Amino acid sequence: MVTAKITDWEDDIFACLMCGYCAPVCPPYQEMGWESITPRAKMHYLKQFYLRGLVDFLLKRKVRIDEKFAEAVYKCTSCGHCETVCPVDIPFAKRWDEIKQWLIDRNVADFPEHRQVYENVLREHNIYGEPHEERDAWIPEEAKISTHPEVIFWVGCAQSYRQRKVARDVVRILNAAGVNYSILGKDEWCTGAPLMRMGYTRAVRAQLAPHNVEEVAKTGAKTLVTACAECFRAFRRDYREMIGNPPFSVYHISQFVEKLVRKKRLRLTKPMSKVVTLHDACHLGRNCGMYEEPRKALKLIPQLKAVEMRRNREETLCSGASGGFNLIWEKEAANIARRRLEEAVRSGAEVLATTCPHAEEHMKEVARRANIPIETVDLVELIAGALESEEAEVTPEAHSQR
Ligand code: SF4
Numbered sequence: 119m120v121t122a123k124i125t126d127w128e129d130d131i132f133a134c135l136m137c138g139y140c141a142p143v144c145p146p147y148q149e150m151g152w153e154s155i156t157p158r159a160k161m162h163y164l165k166q167f168y169l170r171g172l173v174d175f176l177l178k179r180k181v182r183i184d185e186k187f188a189e190a191v192y193k194c195t196s197c198g199h200c201e202t203v204c205p206v207d208i209p210f211a212k213r214w215d216e217i218k219q220w221l222i223d224r225n226v227a228d229f230p231e232h233r234q235v236y237e238n239v240l241r242e243h244n245i246y247g248e249p250h251e252e253r254d255a256w257i258p259e260e261a262k263i264s265t266h267p268e269v270i271f272w273v274g275c276a277q278s279y280r281q282r283k284v285a286r287d288v289v290r291i292l293n294a295a296g297v298n299y300s301i302l303g304k305d306e307w308c309t310g311a312p313l314m315r316m317g318y319t320r321a322v323r324a325q326l327a328p329h330n331v332e333e334v335a336k337t338g339a340k341t342l343v344t345a346c347a348e349c350f351r352a353f354r355r356d357y358r359e360m361i362g363n364p365p366f367s368v369y370h371i372s373q374f375v376e377k378l379v380r381k382k383r384l385r386l387t388k389p390m391s392k393v394v395t396l397h398d399a400c401h402l403g404r405n406c407g408m409y410e411e412p413r414k415a416l417k418l419i420p421q422l423k424a425v426e427m428r429r430n431r432e433e434t435l436c437s438g439a440s441g442g443f444n445l446i447w448e449k450e451a452a453n454i455a456r457r458r459l460e461e462a463v464r465s466g467a468e469v470l471a472t473t474c475p476h477a478e479e480h481m482k483e484v485a486r487r488a489n490i491p492i493e494t495v496d497l498v499e500l501i502a503g504a505l506e507s508e509e510a511e512v513t514p515e516a517h518s519q520r
């Protein structure tokens with residue numbers, strides 16, 4: 119068992135300038151206001167713990183890694199904003215995951231809400247604990263699944279079980295462009311993205327990442343496409359850091375659609391007279407640097423008018439739905455989403471488009487409860503809505519196995 123040590127983060131702990139740039143951008147801090155939950159305070163506390171010595175012991179100074187410190191660390195949505203503003207480049211996006219695993223290993227972090235998700239994934243390979251056998255139940259008859267695919271459509275837990283319309287819309291897009299694709303179905307397991315953000319990194323490194331990369335590689339496909347921001351981050355960034363480069367390229371659907379349109383394989387011709395603003399999902403935008411691709415995809419839709427919220431791209435405000443934060447601190451997570459939704463309304467948009475299924479679900483629910491007049495949709499639904507026809511030509515080798 120590989121266990122992290124505090125010495126692994128020595129450089130970061132001593133690099134912190136205590137400048138405090140990371141405090142005002144931190145969404146949980148914006149809601150709760152306790153200095154102890156700012157990244158600065160957590161770095162300072164780790165430094166004090168690292169430096170503790172005989173004098174602290176004699177003076178009975180208590181610098182302990184305990185449940186209280188763990189709670190401060192977990193008051194984090196994994197949004198990555200602290201990493202973006204930190205002048206000494208502390209790689210927080212990765213660091214918080216590791217520190218959370220370290221706290222679990224020290225038996226000071228055990229949140230039942232997170233443990234449930236972890237156990238669901240170990241048992242049923244999805245975050246909801248739904249039967250694994252039903253993972254492919256959403257696949258429509260029209261899916262033109264190839265036995266020798268060039269592309270794997272990676273679906274993810276949310277779109278396999280909760281947001282099946284989005285997955286079906288991806289199928290419509292791939293069909294319309296004649297893409298030679300396949301879907302893993304029951305061979306697909308949760309990427310573990312939500313688990314990593316809760317600190318269960320070891321299980322992802324040991325089981326989920328090798329399984330998922332191997333299953334995609336076995337198909338011979340050289341391209342993986344996903345419409346889930348969290349799954350994208352897992353394959354594009356986390357897995358690479360954990361187990362090395364996979365033998366295939368990883369695309370977000372917005373990049374892939376732009377490529378298909380450029381190569382004249384896909385036509386988006388149905389006009390959509392709507393004013394739309396894009397919510398940069400933290401794991402696609404800030405954590406993977408994909409800001410322009412979803413915007414380019416929106417521009418491909420005839421008559422759609424795209425507007426920007428005040429906080430966009432690197433400065434995006436998290437929805438509050440990541441890192442398992444919303445499972446524990448529901449009220450604060452809802453307040454974060456409410457502020458984001460109100461910002462969207464102020465931009466003049468009637469539709470809020472996102473690429474994260476968890477952000478979509480969370481913001482939809484908050485908008486419904488707070489009666490905020492904006493429709494939240496997945497970007498894919500807008501793209502599929504601009505397809506001229508649901509009928510598609512398929513490549514000769516593509517055929518249905520169903
Ligand atoms: S990742 Fe986001 S929520 Fe977590 S400490 Fe940094 S700014 Fe705060």
Ligand code: SF4
Pocket residue numbers: 133134135136137138139140141157158161203204205206207208
């Ligand atoms: S922005 Fe970076 S250097 Fe400044 S206090 Fe935060 S962690 Fe430390």
